[in-house]
Amino acid sequence: MKRPAPRIDLFDVRPDDERAFVFAQDVRVIEALLFATPGPVTQAMMKPHLSKGADVEALMAALVQDYAPRGVNVLRIAGGWMLRTAPDLAPVLADQIPEQRKLSRAAVEVLAIIAYHQPVTRAEIEEIRGVSTSRGTLDVLLETGWIRMRGRRRTPGRPVTYGTTGDFLVHFGLDSIQDLPGLDELKGAGLLDGRIPPGFSIPSPSDDLEPLEDEEPLDAEPLDFMLVSPPSDDETGP
Structure with missing residues (x-):
């Protein structure tokens, strides 16, 4: 023992x-x-x-x-x-911490959807939000380092799937993605209306690094051109 x-x-x-x-x-x-x-x-x-x-x-x-x-x-x-x-002590140090770029409401909504529904495609994000999502919103989130392109869905068009990163966990102080607040916690924090539709539920998020059955790894993007070193002065032709 x-x-x-x-x-x-x-x-x-x-x-x-x-x-x-x-x-x-x-x-x-x-x-x-x-x-x-x-x-x-x-x-x-x-x-x-x-x-x-x-x-x-x-x-x-x-x-x-x-x-x-x-x-x-x-x-x-x-x-x-x-x-x-x-x-x-956070309020004491508020003036000492550099102000970070604030996300738009659309970016916050997209980030929340990716966190809870990952792996998720842009089309699935738009279906959940009920409005179109601009590429710029995803680009902003990719620049923060909080989301990543996971792979491609095994469906026609092979759309890219998105998920969160380790930097997302670090920034929000989470040990794992499963530590995201659930339904009761969101209601207690006043982030959800008390009149929730019947059958409404919060998905159980997973940020498993391994591709799921309906995902495939991202392909390496081919280069548009090949870099070739110029011949030196002492090289001779055949």
């Missing part, structure tokens, strides 16, 4: 307490990785730098607990962990 993680002061460990000392050193290594890495740090990224047999879940539980009362928290995001500002 695996022994529980030791309850220790991470900053007051004696070297002669070998188990606690190794645990504390592993925590320090993870802390350094979180500080130095701009994106989520996964278990696979941590393992090569930790002691043999290190229990990553126990290490992260200790680090999360240690950072909980601080101005920076350790959060589970996009399948890994990141250092993020404590939520209650």
Whole structure:
């Protein structure tokens, strides 16, 4: 049976307490990785730098607990962990954060549809919205890095399918796409009208990287021309 993680002061460990000392050193290594890495740090990224047999879940539980009362928290995001500002301090730092480009209402609607219905085509987005969707709206979302072209639907015309990215999860502080709010949460936040039509439901989103049965990978786009290096002065003809 695996022994529980030791309850220790991470900053007051004696070297002669070998188990606690190794645990504390592993925590320090993870802390350094979180500080130095701009994106989520996964278990696979941590393992090569930790002691043999290190229990990553126990290490992260200790680090999360240690950072909980601080101005920076350790959060589970996009399948890994990141250092993020404590939520209650967001108003204090509002003036220090560069203002990001605001999305239009159409772009927000399209982003929500892609997040919940992915993989989804442009025609399917338009069917859900009930209005046409300009290519420019999709281009804006592609530029943000929050959506990607997943593949092509195995239907006539082979339309492109869209899905969200890891950057989408990071920006919105989600560990996985399944953490998107459900029907009850959306109603509680006032984002859905109380008079919901019978049979209305929120789909269960999935951002599986593998193509679905009705999808195929995107083809590599052929080049319009071939780049050929010009002959050097010392080359001679046949």
